[in-house]
Amino acid sequence: MGDAAPWAAPPVTLDPAAFRGEIDGQPVGLWTLTGEGGVTVSLCNYGARIVQILAPDRSGRLGDVVLGYDSLAAIQGGQPSMGAFIGRFANRIANGRFTLDGRTHTLPQNAGPHHLHGGVKGSRFRVFDTERLSASAVRMRLTYADDEEGYPGELRSSLLYRLDGDSLRLEYEATTDRPTVATFTGHAFFNLAGGGSILGHRVTANAHFFLPIGPGGIPTGEIRSVEGTPFDFTHPEAFGTRIDGDNHQLHLADGYDHTLVIAKEASAFGLVARVEDPGSGRVLEVMSTEPAAQLYSGNALTGITPRDLGKGGVAFMRRGGFCIEPQGFPDAPNQPHFPSTTRHPGVPYTGVIAYRFTTSA
Template sequence: MVVGEAPGPELHVLPLGATVHRILVTGGDGVRRDVCLGLPGPAEQLASTDYIGGTIGRYANRIAGGRFVLDGEDVPVATHDRGNHLHGGPDGFDRRTWDVVAHDAGRVRLRLVSPDGDQGFPGELTAEAQFSVTADAVELELSAVTTRPTVVNLTSHAYFNLAGPGVIDDHLLEVPAARYTPVDETGIPLGDHAPVAGTPFDLREPTRIGDVVRAAHPQLVRARGVDHNFVVDGAGWRRMAALVAPRTATRMEVWSDQPGLQVYTGNFLDGATTSRGGGLLRQGDGIALEPQLAPDSPNRAGWPSAVLRPGETYRARMAWQFHASG
């Protein structure tokens, strides 16, 4: 499905995974290009373990040991990442075919019903993803309701490269966050959030991505790059990141209402997957900027809660806004 048209952004969405398949924008250099990584078709999408473009759920990021306590009861959920739950489990929302419930020139709305007990999560969850396109942005509104108390954390795992095929080393990344979340060797938080000051995670000014991922910091070595949550300053709807490709004079801003932003520099893209354009996707070919709750939030008292109860509606908003850069 296609939403929007030139000269503004043009979004291509797949029902499989409610996937961002393409985003065509006109760069500051006047060239119109696709700024997202994508796969050739459904077979490649189902074979991939890189979540390329997918809508992630029921719980994005990791849950330690695949267990959490909800209302005094131990809840085990599916694990497939070094003993932890990751991105909804081995059969997450990115692997399901969503129903298209509305589609016109400016928007598309998709719905998925996840049954009670799906991947271990309690409650039948009805999730919706509505993509819309404005003159300069692609917006995504995620929502969900449940029949039993459960946990929810939805996001998009779109990978961006504002210069077309190739590595993103020369892109500049800015994230207005004074704290980030250090993790162990399996991606689980070591404790509380930590200051970015004095570390390569200080992205409060535009910073070249290649310099960050090659810094000799134990957290970067352990994760093979950046795969960390940033506690973005402020609350509510705000700018969470800015990404600039100097070569194409193209700037993208990420806006959201979520507490954190998971920054993932494509560390495990290993050349095993062929892109939509026919090349092999390798480490650093794209960056995912995922607004969401912090990893392992169901097990972290005092962090923003992931709990959703009957009668409540989960909502998360995000937008990718495109401009010419100076």
């Protein structure tokens, strides 16, 4: 129990100079948060992305528990969602269009025929204005222009990254001057072992229903019980136990890439999922105010250079990271029975995502 996994090398020390630069006339840099809970977080304001999280294992050894890159150039050549804060609409919108108040809005089709993660100039590709508030907190701001990527309304957003004890909190707010649609999420790729496969990580999800998908990852509209399916994580189960089983939904996504419906009151802050790495003893609890969460098992991490070349020159392996992305329902603007993601002037869209790091015995 006291021996580190063979792949859990000491964390890479990030060089702030490697993240300095300018994109679209905006300065880019690295911000590191420290607090009292033994966790350290490094952030880049290009995409408001989490680059590194150092968390102790059961023996007190620090390990890097998120995948990421060690320079701005590597970020630009890498997986665009890696660690990013996603807006203005997380996940997919079918066929790149939706109708709001009788008007059809056309969006970029950047995932086959569909729209993904805000489009070709979503927040993943934008520089956030950043203000350090304290050693443990920074605030990042981004304004989405009216008709940008085809969305109606100017949407002004604010994101607070804050270390609170052993938790990293993402507190966000957005206001619009016209009716629009929006839902945000955090897209960190976690590996609680600090390397290797995540298939041995044990997952417990606060979800009794999930959204089946069709081709392209678009929800079919059905809200299906997890009972008797590989999506039943109501009791602890390893990612790898059923991931390669004979199941049509898993075949469509080459693993897990599905939305879980979180069992809590709408807008209430509550538990989304708990993940434990038995080897290191590290435990991640994800909490949120959002009604759903995308569960992703890193199926598209394939070691391709330079896209999948991470910190310290270590390639990302297939299923070497997992994502739990609290968010609104994907394709909600086209599926009226899903909880609404429509935002109105004078009514701020607010939310919280928290990642709590502890250890098991």
